[in-house]
Amino acid sequence: MERLCLVWALEKLHYYFDETVFDVITDCNAVKSLLRMKTPYRNILRWQISIQGYRGNMTIVHKSGNIHKNAYGHSRWALANTPENPAWVTQEENHIEGICVTDIGTEFSNQVKESYKMDKNCHIL
Incomplete structure (x- = not known):
């Protein structure tokens, strides 16, 4: 499954x-062997060709899972950052203090809109 994830990420x-x-x-040896396999199955051969x-x-x-602490960060339920959490971090979170919004101008905005109308590929969308 991890091999397919790598192929998907590289394609997308x-x-x-x-x-x-x-x-x-990665902490998965199968991913490391993806490019080294001599006689892969059909699906793995297709993956090899797609990432060639x-x-x-x-x-x-390859990085061992014991060393690679964030290996499954996206697939696991995140625990609250509290002292009870073994991965507790004492530093404070940085919050967004402000957002800057700029105006691109009416003339430029109209040029973009007109170019979309004239482009046949954008019109299909």
Whole structure:
């Protein structure tokens, strides 16, 4: 499942990773073996082909789950930041103090709207 997650992320977020050197840090040995398998099953072969373009730019690093404390942060229910929580952090949270909103101008806004009307691909949407 973790291998499929990597393939999905690279396909959906390819514009962030294109021509960028990056590391994939995982606690799953199967992900690390994804590019090294000699005779994979059909689905894994398709996954290998789909991520082939990242082969020179991507490094898959295995990090033990004991060391990799945030490995399952998104899939687990978050505990409140209280002293009873073993991962309690004593620092305070930073809250947003203000938001700056700017006006792009009516003329520019109208130009954008007109360009959408003239673009046949945007009109289909």
